[in-house]
Amino acid sequence: MQGNTACAEGALAAGCRFFGGYPITPSTEVAEHMAAKLPKTGGVFIQMEDEIAGIAAVIGASWTGMRAMTATSGPGFSLMMENIGFAVMTETPCVLVNIQRGGPSTGQPTMSAQGDMFQCRFGSHGDYSIIALSPSSVQEMYELTIKSFDLADRFRVPVFLMADEIIGHMRERIEIPPSVPRVERKPLARGVLPFHPDEDLVPGFPQFGMGYGVHVTGLTHDERGYPCTTSPSLHEELVKRLVAKIESARHEIADYRVTNPDAEVVFITYGSPARSVEQVIHDNPSDRVGHLRFRVVWPFPEKTLWEFPNARVFLVPEQNLGQMAREIERHTSVPVISLPKLGGALHTPEELKRAMEAWR
Amino acid sequence: MRHEVRFSGFGGQGIILSAVILGRAAVMYDGNYAVQTQVYGPEARGGASMSAVIIDDQPILYPKVTTPDIFVIMSQEGYEKYGVQAGENAVMILDSSLVHSRPRCRYVEIPATREAKQTLGRDIVANIIMLGALVKVSGVVGETAIERAILDSVPKGTESLNLKAMKLGFELAEKGNTV
Amino acid sequence: MTYADWLREDRLPHIYCAGCGNGTVINCTLNALDRMGWKKEETIFVSGIGCSSRAPGYIVTDSLHTTHGRALAFATGIKMANPALHVVVFTGDGDLAAIGGNHFIHACRRNIDLTVVCMNNQIYGMTGGQGSPTTPRGALSTTTPYGSQEPAFDLCELASAAGANFVSRWTSYHVKELTRAVHTGFETPGFSFIEALVQCPTNYGRRNKFRNVMDQIEYFKTHGILLQKVKRLREEGKPIPDDAIVLGDFVQRNRAAMGVRR
Ligand SMILES: Cc1ncc(C[n+]2csc(CCOP(=O)(O)OP(=O)(O)O)c2C)c(N)n1
Ligand code: SF4
Numbered sequence: 001m002q003g004n005t006a007c008a009e010g011a012l013a014a015g016c017r018f019f020g021g022y023p024i025t026p027s028t029e030v031a032e033h034m035a036a037k038l039p040k041t042g043g044v045f046i047q048m049e050d051e052i053a054g055i056a057a058v059i060g061a062s063w064t065g066m067r068a069m070t071a072t073s074g075p076g077f078s079l080m081m082e083n084i085g086f087a088v089m090t091e092t093p094c095v096l097v098n099i100q101r102g103g104p105s106t107g108q109p110t111m112s113a114q115g116d117m118f119q120c121r122f123g124s125h126g127d128y129s130i131i132a133l134s135p136s137s138v139q140e141m142y143e144l145t146i147k148s149f150d151l152a153d154r155f156r157v158p159v160f161l162m163a164d165e166i167i168g169h170m171r172e173r174i175e176i177p178p179s180v181p182r183v184e185r186k187p188l189a190r191g192v193l194p195f196h197p198d199e200d201l202v203p204g205f206p207q208f209g210m211g212y213g214v215h216v217t218g219l220t221h222d223e224r225g226y227p228c229t230t231s232p233s234l235h236e237e238l239v240k241r242l243v244a245k246i247e248s249a250r251h252e253i254a255d256y257r258v259t260n261p262d263a264e265v266v267f268i269t270y271g272s273p274a275r276s277v278e279q280v281i282h283d284n285p286s287d288r289v290g291h292l293r294f295r296v297v298w299p300f301p302e303k304t305l306w307e308f309p310n311a312r313v314f315l316v317p318e319q320n321l322g323q324m325a326r327e328i329e330r331h332t333s334v335p336v337i338s339l340p341k342l343g344g345a346l347h348t349p350e351e352l353k354r355a356m357e358a359w360r
Numbered sequence: 361m362r363h364e365v366r367f368s369g370f371g372g373q374g375i376i377l378s379a380v381i382l383g384r385a386a387v388m389y390d391g392n393y394a395v396q397t398q399v400y401g402p403e404a405r406g407g408a409s410m411s412a413v414i415i416d417d418q419p420i421l422y423p424k425v426t427t428p429d430i431f432v433i434m435s436q437e438g439y440e441k442y443g444v445q446a447g448e449n450a451v452m453i454l455d456s457s458l459v460h461s462r463p464r465c466r467y468v469e470i471p472a473t474r475e476a477k478q479t480l481g482r483d484i485v486a487n488i489i490m491l492g493a494l495v496k497v498s499g500v501v502g503e504t505a506i507e508r509a510i511l512d513s514v515p516k517g518t519e520s521l522n523l524k525a526m527k528l529g530f531e532l533a534e535k536g537n538t539v
Numbered sequence: 540m541t542y543a544d545w546l547r548e549d550r551l552p553h554i555y556c557a558g559c560g561n562g563t564v565i566n567c568t569l570n571a572l573d574r575m576g577w578k579k580e581e582t583i584f585v586s587g588i589g590c591s592s593r594a595p596g597y598i599v600t601d602s603l604h605t606t607h608g609r610a611l612a613f614a615t616g617i618k619m620a621n622p623a624l625h626v627v628v629f630t631g632d633g634d635l636a637a638i639g640g641n642h643f644i645h646a647c648r649r650n651i652d653l654t655v656v657c658m659n660n661q662i663y664g665m666t667g668g669q670g671s672p673t674t675p676r677g678a679l680s681t682t683t684p685y686g687s688q689e690p691a692f693d694l695c696e697l698a699s700a701a702g703a704n705f706v707s708r709w710t711s712y713h714v715k716e717l718t719r720a721v722h723t724g725f726e727t728p729g730f731s732f733i734e735a736l737v738q739c740p741t742n743y744g745r746r747n748k749f750r751n752v753m754d755q756i757e758y759f760k761t762h763g764i765l766l767q768k769v770k771r772l773r774e775e776g777k778p779i780p781d782d783a784i785v786l787g788d789f790v791q792r793n794r795a796a797m798g799v800r801r
């Protein structure tokens with residue numbers, strides 16, 4: 001199965017019943033598969049006039065209680081930024097798939113990249129936090145799409161599946177489980193103000209059409225949902241809660257794989273470069289190369305770096321100029337070496353082996 | 361047992377479908393692992409198109425083809441772009457009706473496009489002839505596996521034509537000119 | 540019930556300036572809604588950004604106050620996901636026709652079952668009086684200090700050409716007609732577009748020789764001319780004044796529509 005198809009299948013298995021989007025290479029197969037499958041499940045597929053409208057329709061659908069998603073790549077992702085902020089501010093669960101291609105601008109439409117890792121984290125204006133996952137196999141395109149929906153509903157936040165063209169377009173064997181457990185959106189308890197958070201800092205969801213009479217606005221709002229845009233303390237409290245509900249749960253959200261924790265030379269990856277590192281480890285069993293592979297990239301779980309107490313160096317191959325390497329560097333005194341690769345090709349195992357040898 | 365198979369030809373020959381079918385045969389009917397990739401983009405429409413399959417009995421880690429051991433080449437331009445580097449230990453199945461060059465490695469000449477037109481009356485199935493020949497020559501997947509994968513993948517109503525093409529591929533490979 | 544039952548009392552006072560025409564349009568819309576007998580829990584208001592777009596915040600139903608220009612795209616998502624909901628959109632001339640122009644024509648083309656009420660004050664009210672796509676030629680705004688040089692959009696012609704099932708224009712003077720038009724819009728399956736010209740004394744009237752609120756309402760009254768009359772004048776080859784405000788139902792038809800409750 002192709003990666004993009006596996007993503008769509010994962011969404012369907014997760015109960016996603018709404019897709020709004022706009023075609024763009026290399027993500028289009030996700031939309032095409034949803035267009036073919038959704039009507040048969042009683043769901044809705046709608047091709048909107050642009051990506052701004054795509055994410056807007058997804059947010060609208062989500063307020064009716066549906067699991068909803070969109071899929072895009074660089075240029076479309078850039079167009080979505082304002083409404084992503086709206087989803088954050090209004091605490092709307094939704095899933096955005098970004099099959100990353102080479103940027104900036106129209107760049108390399110058919111080539112792989114990981115250049116939007118900071119954009120998904122910081123691309124809309126204001127302070128906020130989101131959740132982002134990164135699959136490194138077709139199997140994970142399926143699994144992590146499902147997980148994205150659960151996280152979106154659990155934390156009421158946009159969740160990003162930050163895949164790359166290599167994973168999106170490659171075909172490999174996957175196992176599809178007979179059934180998929182699902183985390184439900186916590187409904188708003190009657191009598192509670194619609195934006196009053198529970199202990200986990202996440203308010204219950206007042207689904208449209210259920211008689212809650214909730215006003216949802218992107219303006220700074222109080223717990224009733226009413227705009228209140230001039231109180232510094234109210235704004236500070238709201239923004240800090242939106243950030244804290246994600247960041248304080250980062251070690252619970254963390255999802256990663258560790259190989260050879262006693263290693264001195266440790267690779268850190270997410271997405272397709274993980275495959276090159278796995279090959280290096282497989283081909284050089286006696287070298288005891290360490291590997292930390294993130295399946296969840298944001299919120300960044302810095303404690304995962306402690307899994308390698310003997311690390312002398314962290315090598316970070318990415319299809320960008322060192323975006324996550326920069327984040328990792330903030331959290332450790334171990335030297336962090338970025339191994340950037342642009343243009344769409346995957347790091348070869350030989351390249352990584354050479355980089356590794358320089359540190360032994 | 362990692363095998364790396366690279367297909368090349370021009371757009372419209374079914375280069376990508378061939379790779380998808382081969383990967384499917386390996387995974388669904390031989391119980392092996394496979395990863396299929398391809399070159400996307402303008403290239404895939406006009407000039408030389410390329411697709412690849414890695415087949416292994418172990419999970420496949422690095423998903424890109426680096427040193428293919430099996431080549432299926434269906435155009436001269438495809439040969440020049442993706443075939444010339446073939447290492448000495450590789451084997452190449454080439455469509456001798458369209459490719460003029462010959463590699464340093466072992467190769468098998470299969471006049472697939474000509475045979476597809478003359479014997480089967482449809483040049484569109486040349487890629488299936490090549491697929492049949494590939495399986496006969498290399499044994500990367502079983503003969504029943506490829507047959508079932510072809511049946512899964514071709515449009516309804518064209519099954520018998522495609523099976524004929526596959527069998528023709530088997531035959532041509534047996535008597536083909538191996539150099 | 541009356542329109543007052545649909546208002547959120549705990550949100551008052553509202554933000555509108557004294558004499559603003561938006562209040563009239565909200566009242567007309569809620570009166571029409573009341574006549575429909577729709578339930579609060581099955582009615583959703585959606586809006587973009589602007590003074591006009593603040594209206595849903597004063598109404599008791601579920602409401603989504605979205606981003607500038609995008610209300611129709613959000614509303615499309617809601618309506619397609621749950622066609623049982625009645626979805627009403629409040630928007631402004633800038634919100635609908637400038638930044639949201641593309642969503643506007645596509646929502647009309649899809650003929651999606653929404654009722655859209657545009658409060659056209661011919662200006663960007665919320666940001667302090669900049670020119671909009673409906674600012675008349677020659678009119679003054681903070682970004683057209685020498686008089687607007689651009690031709691203006693006719694929103695009703697646009698909606699008609701783009702495929703809406705019901706299109707109507709009135710003003711804040713024509714309270715009865717406007718209420719009836721919104722009511723017809725609610726009843727019509729498919730995309731209903733009601734344009735209401737409104738006075739913005741703060742940012743439009745003040746700069747354009749409407750010294751007080753009543754001057755502009757009087758202008759709506761004296762310059763309004765019914766669509767039927769315009770057609771007749773045209774047939775008779777008689778001139779139609781440049782500054783005429785053409786009023787009435789531009790189209791009412793039953794083309795195939797999306798998102799209609801089954
Ligand atoms: C993307 C974006 N650009 C600009 C603005 C600033 N802005 C807020 S309201 C508005 C104009 C509103 O005009 P209109 O839609 O006519 O509403 P009115 O206030 O006149 O009712 C603008 C430009 C914004 N909120 N978002
Ligand atoms: S600025 Fe104009 S449109 Fe806005 S509230 Fe005041 S009068 Fe009304």
Ligand SMILES: [Mg+2]
Nearest residue numbers: 631632660662
């Ligand atoms: Mg306006």
